[in-house]
Each structure stands twice: as C-alpha cells, then as structure tokens.
Amino acid sequence: MNNLNRFGLPVFILVMAVLPYTLNERWQAVAITFLVFSVVALSQDIVLGKSGMFNMGQALFFGMGAYTTAILNNHFGWPIVATIPLAILIPAIFGILLAGPIVHLRGDYLLVVTIGFNIVFVQVLQNNLGGVTGGPNGIFGLDSLKILGANLTSQIAVYYFAFVVLLLTLWVMSNLEKSKPGRALHYLREDQLAAESIGINTRVYKIFAFGLGAGIAGLAGTVFATQYAAVSPEAFDFIQSVLFFSIVLVGGSSIPGVMLGVFVMFVVPEIFREFATWRYFVFGFAMILAMILRPRGIVPATFGKIPKFLIKGGSHGA
Amino acid sequence: MAHNELILTNVTKRFGGLTAVDDLSMKVQEGQIYGIIGPNGAGKTTVFNCITGIYKSEEGSVNWRGEEIRGLTPYQIVDRGIVRTFQTIRLFSQMSVAENIMSGRHIKSCQHWWHGIVPTPGKKRDELDNWKKVEQQLNFFNLSEFAAMPAGSLPYGIQRRVEMARAMAVDPTLLILDEPAAGLNDKETMELLETIFKIRDQGITVLLIEHDMDMVMEVTDYLTVINFGKQIAEGTPEEIQKNPAVIEAYLGSEDDDE
Numbered sequence: 001m002n003n004l005n006r007f008g009l010p011v012f013i014l015v016m017a018v019l020p021y022t023l024n025e026r027w028q029a030v031a032i033t034f035l036v037f038s039v040v041a042l043s044q045d046i047v048l049g050k051s052g053m054f055n056m057g058q059a060l061f062f063g064m065g066a067y068t069t070a071i072l073n074n075h076f077g078w079p080i081v082a083t084i085p086l087a088i089l090i091p092a093i094f095g096i097l098l099a100g101p102i103v104h105l106r107g108d109y110l111l112v113v114t115i116g117f118n119i120v121f122v123q124v125l126q127n128n129l130g131g132v133t134g135g136p137n138g139i140f141g142l143d144s145l146k147i148l149g150a151n152l153t154s155q156i157a158v159y160y161f162a163f164v165v166l167l168l169t170l171w172v173m174s175n176l177e178k179s180k181p182g183r184a185l186h187y188l189r190e191d192q193l194a195a196e197s198i199g200i201n202t203r204v205y206k207i208f209a210f211g212l213g214a215g216i217a218g219l220a221g222t223v224f225a226t227q228y229a230a231v232s233p234e235a236f237d238f239i240q241s242v243l244f245f246s247i248v249l250v251g252g253s254s255i256p257g258v259m260l261g262v263f264v265m266f267v268v269p270e271i272f273r274e275f276a277t278w279r280y281f282v283f284g285f286a287m288i289l290a291m292i293l294r295p296r297g298i299v300p301a302t303f304g305k306i307p308k309f310l311i312k313g314g315s316h317g318a
Numbered sequence: 319m320a321h322n323e324l325i326l327t328n329v330t331k332r333f334g335g336l337t338a339v340d341d342l343s344m345k346v347q348e349g350q351i352y353g354i355i356g357p358n359g360a361g362k363t364t365v366f367n368c369i370t371g372i373y374k375s376e377e378g379s380v381n382w383r384g385e386e387i388r389g390l391t392p393y394q395i396v397d398r399g400i401v402r403t404f405q406t407i408r409l410f411s412q413m414s415v416a417e418n419i420m421s422g423r424h425i426k427s428c429q430h431w432w433h434g435i436v437p438t439p440g441k442k443r444d445e446l447d448n449w450k451k452v453e454q455q456l457n458f459f460n461l462s463e464f465a466a467m468p469a470g471s472l473p474y475g476i477q478r479r480v481e482m483a484r485a486m487a488v489d490p491t492l493l494i495l496d497e498p499a500a501g502l503n504d505k506e507t508m509e510l511l512e513t514i515f516k517i518r519d520q521g522i523t524v525l526l527i528e529h530d531m532d533m534v535m536e537v538t539d540y541l542t543v544i545n546f547g548k549q550i551a552e553g554t555p556e557e558i559q560k561n562p563a564v565i566e567a568y569l570g571s572e573d574d575d576e
Contacts, residue, residue, distance in 0.1 A: 172435050175433075175434065175437050176434045178445065179429060179437075179441065179445070180427045180429040180433065180434070181429070181431050181433065181434030182434050183417065183420060183421065186410065186413060186417075187410055187421050190410035190411065190413060191408050191410055191411075193372070193408065194408035194409070194410065195410075195421070196391070196392040197370060197392050197396065197401075197404075198401070198421050198424060198485070199392075199393045199401075199422075199424050199425035199488060200393055200424050200425075201393045202393075204431075208431050208434070212434070212435065301412075305417075306414055306416040306417060306449070306465065306466060307446070307449045309449075309453070310416050310449065310452065310453055310462075310465045310466070311465055311466045
C-alpha cells in the first residue's frame with residue numbers, strides 16, 4: 001500500500017503525460033473523457049466518500065459548469081479560458097445554496113432530494129430558460145481553446161487541458177487531506193454526534209463539502225464543453241449522477257480507488273463497445289462482484305496520515 | 319470574568335409524558351471533582367446532555383461563568399470550555415488514535431475553510447503545533463504505542479483512554495465524564511483515578527457520572543444523588559454515605575441489582 005502511494009502516483013502521472021501520443025483519435029477522446037470523469041468522480045468523493053453524504057446529483061454541478069462556459073462563450077463571446085472562474089464559482093455558490101436547507105437530512109432522504117435537484121436542472125435546460133440554454137438540443141459551436149493567442153484546436157491540446165485540471169484537483173485533494181476542514185469531514189462521517197461534541201460545526205463543514213465538490217465538478221464541466229465544443233442536457237442527466245455515485249462506491253474513497261472506478265465503469269465499457277449493449281452485462285456483474293468482494297471499494301479509504309514523529313510502534317491496518 | 323462555575327437552576331427536561339430531569343439544581347465549583355450518582359434510568363446522562371447542548375431543557379437555566387448556555391449548540395458549548403465523553407464510547411473508529419485526539423484540536427486550530435483548498439505557510443505551522451499537542455496527550459495518557467492504530471480495533475479500556483485524551487486535547491475548563499469506569503477492570507480503574515486527580519491538579523474542573531460506588535466515594539469532593547430525575551441528596555461523600563434517603567434509593571438496592 002505504501003509502495004502504491006509512493007511510486008504509483010508519479011508513474012501514473014508520467015504515463016498519462018505521454019499517453020495521447022500512443023492513441024488514435026477515438027481513444028484520445030476516450031482518454032479526455034476519462035480525465036474529465038475522474039475529476040468529477042473525485043469531487044463526488046469529497047461529498048460521498050469523505051463526508052458520507054449520499055449525493056446523487058453531482059451531474060448537476062458538472063452540467064452547470066459546462067453550461068456556464070457554453071453560454072458565456074456562445075452568447076457573450078468570452079474566450080473559454082476567461083469563463084473558468086465563473087464556471088467554478090457559479091456551481092460552487094449553487095452547491096452552497098442548495099446544500100444549505102438539506103444537509104441535515106440523513107442518508108436516503110438526502111439522496112432523494114439531490115435526485116430531485118438534478119431532474120429540475122435538466123428540465124430547466126430543456127425548457128430553454130431565459131432563451132440561453134438552447135433547449136433540448138443544447139448549445140453548439142463553441143470556440144476552441146485559446147491560450148496566449150495560440151489557437152489550440154487539436155484533441156491533444158484539450159487532453160493536456162484536462163490533464164492540468166486533474167493535477168490541480170489532485171493537489172487540492174491532497175491539501176484537503178492534510179488540513180483541519182478535511183479531517184472535520186472524516187470526523188462527521190464517522191460519528192456526527194461525537195464530532196459536534198468535540199467542537200465541530202458539522203453543518204458548516206457539510207455545506208463546505210458540497211460547495212467544494214460543486215466547484216471542482218464545474219471546472220470539469222468547462223473541459224467537457226471544450227472537448228465536444230457543445231453541451232446538451234442529456235449529458236448531465238440523473239443517470240450520469242448515478243454513474244459518478246457508483247464510481248466512488250465501486251472504487252472506494254481514495255485517489256487510486258476513484259481512478260480505478262472510472263476505469264472500470266467508463267473505459268472498460270468503451271473497450272467492449274463491439275459487444276454493443278452486451279457490454280453493460282459485464283459491467284453490471286463487475287459492480288455486483290466488486291460490492292460483494294470489496295464492500296468498501298476496490299481501494300478503500302485509508303486513514304492514519306499522521307506525522308512520522310508520532311509513530312512509535314504498532315502499525316495502521318485500516 | 320466570573321468564576322468558572324457551572325450552576326444549574328430548576329432544570330427540567332421532559333420526553334413526552336416522561337419527566338427525565340425534574341427541577342434539578344446544582345452548583346459545580348471551580349477545581350472540584352463533582353459526582354452525579356443515581357440508580358439506572360435516574361436521568362443522569364440526560365443532565366449531561368442538557369449541559370452539553372445535545373438536549374435543550376424545557377425549563378430552568380444552565381449558567382456557565384455567568385453566561386446562560388441553555389439552548390446553545392454542542393460545538394458552541396465546547397467553544398466555551400466544556401467537553402464531554404460518552405457512556406457508550408463514541409470514537410471515530412476507523413481513524414487512528416492520533417487522528418481521534420487531533421479532533422479535539424479542531425476548535426483550537428486557527429485554520430480557516432480555505433486552508434482545505436490552498437495551503438499557506440501559517441497552515442503548516444498550525445498543523446505541526448497541533449500535532450505536538452496531540453503528542454502531549456498521547457504521552458499523558460500512555461497511548462504513544464497505539465498512535466497509528468485504528469481506534470476501533472483497540473481493547474475497551476484503551477478506547478476509554480483515547481476518548482478522554484480526545485476531550486483533554488480541547489484544553490477544557492470543565493471536563494464531563496459519563497461513566498468513565500464502566501467496563502474497566504480494577505487495575506484500569508485505579509489508573510483512571512490517578513488520571514482524574516492529575517487532570518484536577520491541572521486546574522480543570524471534573525464532573526462525572528459513576529456507578530462504581532467505591533470509586534465515587536474515593537474520587538469526588540462533592541456529590542449530587544438523583545432518582546427519577548429529582549435530586550434526593552447532595553453533600554460530601556461522607557454525608558451521602560450516611561444519608562438515609564440515599565441508602566434507600568441507591569445503596570440499599572445495590573444488592574438487588576447484582
């Protein structure tokens with residue numbers, strides 16, 4: 001496990017850095033979506049895995065980021081890069097506003113409410129709110145990425161955009177893990193009453209988790225919109241939220257776990273595309289097997305990230 | 319600032335038709351080890367829940383250092399220096415002992431929410447300072463060898479110590495212990511007594527519920543006896559031992575219990 005942490009991540013980053021040059025067009029597109037979904041799944045992990053809140057509406061925030069970029073680019077002519085701050089902020093603010101009244105709900109109740117939010121969101125998009133969301137067809141014809149005047153139209157450029165976003169997300173996750181707010185999320189997941197009784201304002205930290213998760217998902221939305229130069233409502237459907245939810249469940253609440261989860265749940269079905277709809281048969285069984293054999297995920301969450309000077313003997317066996 | 323005194327005046331807590339705590343008044347003075355005893359179901363833990371904000375009493379007042387704390391939330395009460403442990407141990411069982419104790423440093427840490435996203439040099443220093451405090455508690459409670467182990471995997475007696483260490487990491491003014499000796503063997507109970515005295519010597523007021531009569535008589539300075547939510551006696555351990563009402567309600571029935 002230690003070796004995986006020490007060598008796994010640098011090797012993974014290295015492989016991902018050269019990957020697009022070994023792939024053809026179609027697989028490059030799959031790789032970009034893999035990166036984007038990884039970012040969304042990591043944001044879902046903050047809410048579901050770390051804080052234990054059953055959020056089945058992460059596609060809402062993902063979609064909100066994508067639509068923010070699309071609307072600002074298409075209707076107001078903002079360059080893609082300039083839309084990034086708002087594509088993070090708007091979903092984050094919505095995350096906070098939506099979470100505010102519902103975070104006291106327990107498990108399944110919260111799940112149902114977040115499904116409701118997701119459905120409302122898709123309906124709003126399809127009904128062309130304010131004439132800017134483009135209705136059921138969505139918005140297409142977005143500009144390509146422009147950085148410092150260079151027009152980056154190739155898929156490889158989008159790939160590296162997605163890659164940078166993923167690295168940024170991993171950096172945020174590692175900061176979270178080593179901070180007071182990050183630990184507070186773990187505490188409230190493990191035992192909310194004990195957390196309150198030791199001085200943690202659980203409500204604030206639950207809303208924080210929603211806001212942060214929404215902001216990261218929104219950023220992933222920008223990349224997604226850039227990749228397809230288009231957005232449409234069905235990409236942010238409730239079913240998409242189910243996918244992110246099950247990625248975290250199957251993978252486990254850890255960075256390698258979430259990555260493996262995305263691989264199993266998204267890339268593997270792509271590999272077996274020639275089997276047409278039969279591929280979901282395999283995928284369904286993979287989910288069932290994973291849950292029976294590894295109920296806490298393929299790579300479960302590990303705790304015990306404590307400074308070395310405290311470890312005087314014994315080992316952590318979580 | 320007023321003295322570090324906890325004064326309960328006419329506190330009443332009802333659950334539907336049941337009056338769990340009935341018109342209870344008591345005064346815990348600074349530096350005391352104060353005990354609450356009473357038969358099972360007498361409402362002792364409910365009193366603690368009313369003090370620590372888990373329940374809000376319908377009537378009466380809970381006054382701490384001259385401030386009314388009835389109706390505050392649990393974390394606001396922790397912020398005012400009152401920390402508790404639970405009768406049924408409530409640790410973060412999948413997390414390591416050190417992380418459990420670190421939770422007590424939560425309100426003392428000066429990190430803000432954005433430190434969860436972007437690190438600053440101040441954050442790093444704050445983390446280190448707080449881990450050092452955790453180390454102190456690990457040493458004080460003799461838990462160093464278990465620092466990295468998941469709390470849920472440890473024996474009961476050690477879990478009790480972890481829970482006290484977590485509460486002490488807050489640097490409380492008033493420490494509330496709910497049956498700290500429950501499930502401990504004689505040797506562990508003796509160690510617990512020593513620990514409680516050491517905590518008191520640090521100037522921390524201790525309020526505890528206990529069933530083990532020998533221990534209560536040995537450790538406490540002052541006692542309140544409650545039965546059916548009502549106070550039936552208060553006084554020093556010597557006075558309580560002679561009180562006929564207490565003997566009838568509590569000590570007399572002890573043989574029947576066992």
